Amino acid sequence: MASAALSSTLSRESADSFWDDDDVPAHRTDPYDPESTHLARSAGPDGRSGLADSPDGELDSLMPGGGLRSAHLGAARAENGQRADDYLHGADGRLGHGGGGGEFGGREAGKRLREREMERAFRGWPSCWQIWGEILDQMELGAPLSAANLLSFARFLFSLAFLGRRSTLLLAAAAVAITFTNVTGFSLLIGLASGIEPLCAQAHGAQQPKTMGLLLRRSSLLLTLASIPIAILWFNSQALLLAAGQDGPLVSEAATFILWLLPDLFLSALVNPLRIFLRAQGIVRPVLVGAALSLAVHVLATWLLVAGPVRLGCAGAAAAASISDLFLWLLMLFYLHCFTDVPRRCGLLVPLSFSATPLTPAAAAAAAAAAAGVSSPRSPRPSISSTFPISPASPASPLSPTRHLSARPSVLAQWGPLIRMSLPACATICLEWWCYELCMLLSGLLPDATTSVAALAILFNLDSILYSLTAGLAAAAGTRAGNLLGSAFPILARNAALVALGCSLLLGVTQLAVLWAAREPLGHVFTQDAAVLEVVTALLPILGLLEVFNSVQTVMTGLLRGCGRPDVGMYVNLGAFYVLGLPLGLGLCFLADLGLLGLVLGLLAAVVTCSFFTVSAVLSTDWKAEASKATARIGPLPVAAIADVLSPRGGMVGEGMATHRRNRVEEGMYGVREEEEEGEEKNGAGEREQEMAALTGSRLNKFDQVL
Template sequence: MGTYSVVETGPKSAEYAMDRLPSSKQGPAKEPTSPIQQVIKELQKLGGIAVPVAAMNLVVYVRAMVSVLCLGRLGGLQLAGGALSIGFTNITGYSVLFGLASGMDPICGQAFGAQNWALIGLCLQRTILILLTASIPISLLWLNLQRILLWLGQDASITAVASTYCLFSMPDLLVNCFSQPLRVYMRSQGITAPMMWCSAFAVLLHIPLNILLVFVLKLGVPGVAIAASWTNLNMVLFLLAYLRYSEVYKKTWGGWSRAAFKEWWPLWSLALPSCFAICLEWWWYEILTLLAGYLPNPKEAVGSTAILIQTTSLMYTIPLALSASVSTRVGNELGAGRPDRARVAAMVALGVAAVAAVGHLGWATGLRNVWGRLFTHEERVLALTASVMPLVGLCELGNCPQTTGCGVLRGSARPAAAARINLGSFYLVGTPVAVVLAFHLKLGFAGLWFGLLAAQAACAVSVLYVVFTTDWHLEASKARQLSDGNPSVELPGNYAPPRDVHVEAQSDEESASLLPLKPTLAYVEGKSNHNDMWHPGSG
């Protein structure tokens, strides 16, 4: 008895059909054949995803800065309490949700390349449910922030402000359970320009929202937190409005399905290591801030650390966009059974990352004496910041390639490798180097950043080794093998093929060269906006 497959009859059907046929049945190749042509073509595809994503990351960074500026206007106590709360929520909440949502990358990216449309929508539903489940213990932790900070010996007045900010940020936790999966869902399909415009419009409204809530209605710290949550909610509503009225969702969304409530483990198996890989790096920057507080000049060291972390957050927008984009590109090509193109996508992205790294080094070195004045006029803090800025630039020589390389690993469904590398690089290399240089060899503040440099160097070397030794044909065959050899999940009851698509009966022999209609999560089993303030990660 034959099987059924979805065949698209629209303008893209010929291209997809030729890609799926064995090489002996294909006609003359229309794709660029020379290496230069392939690189140029890939740069166009990568740029089409990366440029809007980078712009979106930059816009969300501006939103974060507006919130920080409003806290500063309220006073030093409010700024300190807000910063403490932001650090706590990043560590315990936003990094976790962002990391778990990154588990969608290989599933949606490869499913899109393989034209498993229904699987993309099903993965979105499962991820939302997983994030909602994860938000329950996170919210309980946030509710007890004041007790936790007092137990850790924090100042009572600062803790009270931090607790207030955290309490009014709880709606944002719920919003992130939808915003993070939506971004991956759209990016995996190459729908990035609308995300950029929706984010820009939401951030434009963020400024008057802060003025209204914080200064006109005099809500103070709660007003800043409410404005941030409201802005994220606006982003989600704008994205949903775009999806609804553009009707681009119809290919992949068949409505909520009971299938979304079962077979979570294949997604969990990718989401958990993705979460660990991202959190291990984010958390290290918070550890860096804590270590700065133990130096002989803690006030200046912590103040300079805050400036430098904001600086790395700004520079991180580019490698983060490259990471997200190459994850999509590699996933699309592997899912479509094109391992050579997946390899080209990875190499081109790493080349762009190297250029960006050199640019960041030049920028950090050239502006070292003026950049800090945007944040403070305290001369000691400025001197400390200027002395370390070149080190921050050197860190980017490792950060840009390793962040991009981690995107390659996510796109090829290998987030566990990235998690192991981050654990070893940041905690077995970076932390000991930072502690020894800063405290035992008396290098002080610079010693901490030499620790980061060592961590980034170790991470970059390890990630690049894994990427360069990848057997791309094996990775593609893994994806195909898993999709053909595992039980399928049921489609939503009201799922119907999209317009310009019809279902054709095929013999068993014919169907062997095509992916089955029924998608399987096992088929894909094989990482800058959560709240972006005060750490280098964003999204």
């Protein structure tokens, strides 16, 4: 369809004629002047860039194509260097395709490679190297996240185990309290925090670190404010549970657990946004290490406060949860400040001015001159507060910090994009979560309520364990899609979505096979009651089938959220779970007299419906339009960073996380590049850079019109 038309339009001949440089300024004729460029030190004696003689690693870092390996400028690595050199500079050794020497040579290389990548991607499906590399990228992100989710879920199991050893009353009270706090508190905070997931991922892809810092602070403030009415509700939990008909002694212990969990509520308002903030940048292993260490702290604190010398009961278990979350938050902050430059790059430590007025071009130029130490007769004295002037290649966006930023006005202003993402994302998570909790309550209305509740609790615990694995893949897929859309690589985002769909289906089938094979022994892990074991063994195959579709719909919902479309998941979950699944489950359970089987079949119907509509939404996505929306939402990728995106530091595009690990060792390149750019401004090269930025931006606009 459109692929054939675009592939014919974007043939190599038409692309080459499109990039003819008749309008290149005369002063850019000799782009490799050592006095004004960065790449002069790597240029050969004939003025060429020296790509043909560069080592394989350097060549790969410049030409990663579509997700993996340098396959777009030729299949053979031996001829890649010569072809790239000729492609960029022409047969006579001069820059013939895109103008601009020095760092602009790399930028034009990025644009040419981007054009090639898009042209090739429109012609057909991604190559095997691209698919394999995308799988590696998503697994490198998803595996640590899945493991961290499992460790977080293990804390809940350890708390119940310690309380169950004390008494059955404490165990039941903790179960009621955890259900109450999940429904009324933690589900809301997790949902609201996920609103910054697409914004942070796209901002990282667009290399807008200051925007990410603002989003982190805004989301933390939003969740803290949302925790206040939740805390008021928790203070009245005892009266609410008594009104719901719960037993008096059980309600007393459950209310104690809830009140002692209040500090953890406010800690979750800080931990959840920080975790997403790190994930958007591909920083996932420290999150895994932090989850493991916090689990160890949780087990130790629970033993001391529940089974050890203190013996506080439910209060001790809740206090242990707060202690472990506080430890996790402090540990992540310690890692950020001591082992990364994220706080500096994201403006988390920079004193900011108290003006929210956008900079005019004249003020931006004056601020740039002041930052470079160059004064002009009309430029005002630099303020003692830090400013971030608008780059000529990066105009302001609704979220971009290309303004005078302030800890107060900037954090408290421009909440619209965050609210528009957070509310539907919260609704998406809560609608599904609450449906499972409603099914648990409804199972207590069956004739054999004890057996039904126990069996369904075992099934839902197994589902939660498997969901932890699926949620890691969903977060990785959403992060990848957001990074690529923010970097203006819609075709690579489409490829990432297709890979995520295949991985989710494979994961779901694997979970089905495990549940089917282990349906006999799994129940014995939780109980020895014969009646409960019979129900669990009969329903485990149906749960396995549910996990196949649940894996697909969870990952596709994560993808839609990463693309900035959480409203799709909200509408799908609302219709699937509450219009179809829950009424069908009630009818089968009570009218058709199928009992617990009817409730599970209703959930299966809801999940199948969700998977169908979410897959349809992903496959019908206009990826180019989503990339344009991401650019309008976050701001465009700075011209100076296009070549860096194509040789990624954060695993966004390129040879996968192996390149990411290699390049993370060279973190000093940030400071070197900034110093070199300041040196160019001092030498008067800033004006030429602005001119070339405008030139290359106009060419990209022409290219987008062709698309």
